[in-house]
Amino acid sequence: MRAHTSDNGAVGLTVVSEEGRGSPAKPHIPDVCQAANVECMRLISVIRAQAWIIG
Secondary structure, X not given: OEEEEOOOOOXXXXXXXXXXXXXXXXXXXXXXXXXXXXXXXXXXXXXXXXOOOOO
């Protein structure tokens, strides 16, 4: 999980998960995040969003 501040100054959380979508009978982390209105992204998206330099 990572914390971030939105444009209006509110602090929110983003869940970082490599899991894909599940089913209604067996939801996965992205499904639960969507239901709770919590941002969920893959690690590569975090790396790109924060412009990490590796190497």
